[in-house]
Amino acid sequence: MTAADIPAAVRRFRDAHPRVDVSLRTGGSEELATQIAAAAIDVAFLGLPPAVEPAGVRSRRLGRGELVAVLAPDHPLADVDRTDLAALADHPFVDFSAGTPGRLQSDVAFAAAGVTRHVAFEVTTGDLAGRLVSEGLGVAFLPAAYAATLPGVRTVPVDDAPVRDEYVAWSRHRPTPAAAAFLTQLDLEIPQPPGP
Incomplete structure (x- = not known):
């Protein structure tokens, strides 16, 4: 929030x-x-x-808030200034369970961009998403203020980011x-x- x-x-x-x-x-x-x-x-x-x-x-x-991409420090996109959904779609995702509002906001953004992605891990909390991301298991979308509190991750603004x-x-x-x-x-x- x-x-x-x-x-x-x-x-x-x-x-x-x-x-x-x-x-x-x-x-x-x-x-x-x-x-x-x-x-x-x-x-x-x-x-x-x-x-x-x-x-x-x-x-x-x-x-209304935009979400940011949350990446492991050694992720290929971790040091870029900005990215977009098309560039992120080539990587596995950590996201909330299908059908939940947390998941729907990302699904809507990818559909609007005409891009598909693979959700490799489904979680129920942002904290667990951050922990999986820090292990290099995928990319997540979280609010910037919240993501900044997670250890061992980097955040990157996304031009066509999901919003909530x-x-x-x-x-x-x-x-x-x-x-x-x-x-x-x-x-x-x-x-x-x-x-x-």
Whole structure:
């Protein structure tokens, strides 16, 4: 997530509400939206392909971010200033599971460029993707700010890079007081639905 500084928002929330305990989780965007709809979590940050909006929840689009190619330091393209999908397509990929929003954003970009690629490894987390890339097993696409935190990899901007829209999402029903207070930390005015 690059459209919101989540740690800073959590710090502001904690400063304002020190008696509220916070449980942070990671997961796929669809999984997190499902957990909000089931009232298992209050708020989630989601990354989705363009034209795909969060389902079953209320949400606000925070921004759009381009992904960067994540490469092993000894990869033939690791030291170029920029690249494109056609140049990357000759190499194996590490990507998220087929059908997930994380995978769809890359699939959409390759289809738009008229380029095919081979996904050799499917993963469920960006951290695992980075670890496989650092071992030289493939190329991945991840948000630049996140990729910069991964050890043993290089990042390269891509001219026709996959993009994703970033959202904050919450319950379609009345948010809990803690969720409403947290959303306020993001400077979002969240309209309340009518009461019961």
